Amino acid sequence: LVNVIGPIMTSDQAAWKQTIYYPFAYTSRYGRGIVLQTVIESPVYSIGELDEAQILDAVCVMNDDESLTLFAVNKDLNEDLTLTCGLPSENYTVLEHITLNHADLKAANTEADPDALTPWATDSSSVKNGVLTTVLGRHSWNMIRLGKNGSAE
Numbered sequence: 001l002v003n004v005i006g007p008i009m010t011s012d013q014a015a016w017k018q019t020i021y022y023p024f025a026y027t028s029r030y031g032r033g034i035v036l037q038t039v040i041e042s043p044v045y046s047i048g049e050l051d052e053a054q055i056l057d058a059v060c061v062m063n064d065d066e067s068l069t070l071f072a073v074n075k076d077l078n079e080d081l082t083l084t085c086g087l088p089s090e091n092y093t094v095l096e097h098i099t100l101n102h103a104d105l106k107a108a109n110t111e112a113d114p115d116a117l118t119p120w121a122t123d124s125s126s127v128k129n130g131v132l133t134t135v136l137g138r139h140s141w142n143m144i145r146l147g148k149n150g151s152a153e
Helices: 021-030
Strands: 008-010 015-017 034-036 044-046 052-054 056-062 068-074 081-086 092-100 126-128 131-136 140-148
Touching (some): 021 068, 056 081, 068 081, 068 131, 092 131, 131 140
Antiparallel strands (some): 044 052, 068 140, 081 131, 126 131
8 A cells, every 4th residue: 555645754854743643553553353343323514515514424443352442523613522332241441542633624743843643632521321522623643542441451
């Protein structure tokens, strides 16, 4: 495969990660296992005269140790999105929630500013009675890792 926009850029003086590097890296590391059927109910937006698309894109993966990883994108350009997700059991806790977004949609990592846009951990996710609740920032990519109670990270 060849990607037109490489995840790592170089010059004679430096190397830096493009913003697309982070979703690829996290998905490669934590997106292994069984892809669960992810049923999404979300607000929609117009993509043409007759077509609509959901504001939320998401997929959930169950790993060999029964931990879960949810990858979610909030495509709303103006509003945060509250997400609720039923889990297979009540025995899950949030291990981490990583998000990637920037107020400026055209923000990019450059040689002069290689960390202009990097992911960070947020504490906006919680689990209660087998339901994950979180807030996805406007126009954001998110990875939420959930572990079974009593299991190691």
